Structure formats: C-alpha cells, structure tokens
Amino acid sequence: MRYIGRFAPSPSGPLHFGSLVTAIGSYLQAKSKNGKWLVRIEDIDPPREVKGASSLILKTLEALNLYWDDDILYQSACSERYYAALQYLLDKQLAYYCDCTRQRIHNLPNSLYDGFCRNRHLCQSASQQLAIRLKQSYPIYQFTDQIQGLQNVNIANAQEDFVIHRKDGLFAYNLVVVLDDHLQGITEIVRGADLLPVTAKQISLYQLFNLPVPTYCHLPLVLDNNGNKLSKQNHAQAIDLNNLTSATVQALQFLGQIIPENWQDANQQQLLEWAIEHWDLTKVPQQNSLLPTNIR
Secondary structure, three states: OOOEEEEOOOOOOOOEHHHHHHHHHHHHHHHHOOOEEEEEEOOOOHHHOOOOHHHHHHHHHHHOOOOOOOOOEEHHHOHHHHHHHHHHHHHOOOEEEEOOOHHHHHOOHHHOOOOOOOOOOOOOEOOEOOEEEEOOOOOOOEEEEOOOEEEEOOHHHHHOOOEEEOOOOOEOHHHHHHHHHHHOOOOEEEEEHHHHHHHHHHHHHHHHOOOOOOEEEEEOOEEOOOOOEOOOOOOOOEOOOOOHHHHHHHHHHHOOOOOOOOHHHOOHHHHHHHHHHHOOHHHOOOOOEEOOOOOO
C-alpha cells in the first residue's frame, strides 16, 4: 500500500510556528517514504473560523514549497456524507440522542459522561436541539504511537459515550476526522501531541465502522513562554513570509533533525529536498518544548 499522509489545518487564523512544525513534519514523513501528502481544510466550526484564513494558509504552504498532491478536501462541503454516517449509527442503535447539559456533565466524576441518556430513547424535535453520542462498543485501552510509544488509556475515558454531533448542530471532530481520513486513504496520521488524548476514541470509530486503522505519529508541541501550546487562540504570530528558510530550519531543529552546514546558501526547495533525504522519525523528540529563539 502506498503511503498517504496529510496536513489538516483549521482556518482559525494564519499558520504560526506550531502549525509549521506539523506541516513540515507530516510533509517530510510522507515524501521520505515516496508517498502522497494531502491537505484538508477542517472548516466545520464556523464560530472559530477567520475570514480569508483558508486561502492565506494555502498561500503560505505554497510559499514554503509545501505542495500538496490531489485536490484539497474542505470539510464544509461534506455535510451530506457526515449526516449519512450519523443516520447509519442511529439506525443501527450504535448512537443515541442526549439532552444532558454541560453543567450536569461537569459535575460528574472527572467530567466523564455516565451514559445517562443511553436508554432514554430521546428523539430530535424542532423545539429542542439534542446532541448525538456514540454508544461505545469498541473501547480502546491501549495503542502505540510511532513517536510517543505505548499509550495506556484510562478505563473510564475509553468507555465513555462521546459526542459525535453537537447540540448546536455542528459535527464533532472525532467523527469527521475518521470519516475523512478513511475517504482520503490516509495510511499514517502525523499531527500534534495535543490530539493524543482523543486518538483512542478515533481508533474505536475505525473499529466500529470496520475500517483499517492508520498508524499515528504525534509530534511534540511548541510552547510559548508561559508553557502553553502555541496556538491561534493564544495569539501566536503568523509565519514571516520574508524569512521562510530560517523558519524551516528552526522547525527542522525543533523536530530533532540535522540541518546542512551552509543552509543559508540554499533556497527553500533545495532545503526541503535535503530535509527529505535526511529525515529521521526516530530523532523526533517526545517532549514538548519552547519556541526556539535562534538557529544553532
């Protein structure tokens, strides 16, 4: 089977250094295996999206010479397919409606859902918006990540009936990411370690749908000076389009890779070609660390 990887940003702002690390890490892993690298725009949460961010992200990737294979998939165009999956799960009694409030769930031990609505047989109505929860049938207690190693999952977390469609009418990430990664034929998922805690839930969905499970590589997170994940919500600065080779080298160093001695003499394409040839996943650190301030 040919390797297929992907980069799947949400259009909540321009690319920052943390997302650059993920883009470069996923790109190099795919290209080092002579595989395909796809781009998906995860625009299923309109309240969090910034107008024009999708096109800005794509322009930045092009400026970085990170060219994607095949067409871009926009999740906002996939609602019909997502609804069909939801209806299938409801029809098979593999999912159910839930009217529990956030406050009720917050007051439960560890804020983990207790299955209160599992057997209440609630129905959606015009007057009341309900969430849809998966009836967890394939709890995953353990999996192996190619970077972070063996992961043991808390029993209660593994067994939780989690939301796959929100009360506000939006699709939940855990459902659509599985549907889209399967549709695009993704064989390995390279992404940030902030998504490591939901991986077991996603694997359980693959097993429920009887789909092949991809392998996972969770990259270390870039932290700001306060120890928080560098993110658009924390006002991370956009990538400087006038200094792309330096940013690329910083990303390579953050990922534990060696860089050419005279990288200043290389253009962006030459730098990427060198990085593909020398990419070594085993050198990627497990630990999150601060945003690098200079190039060593």
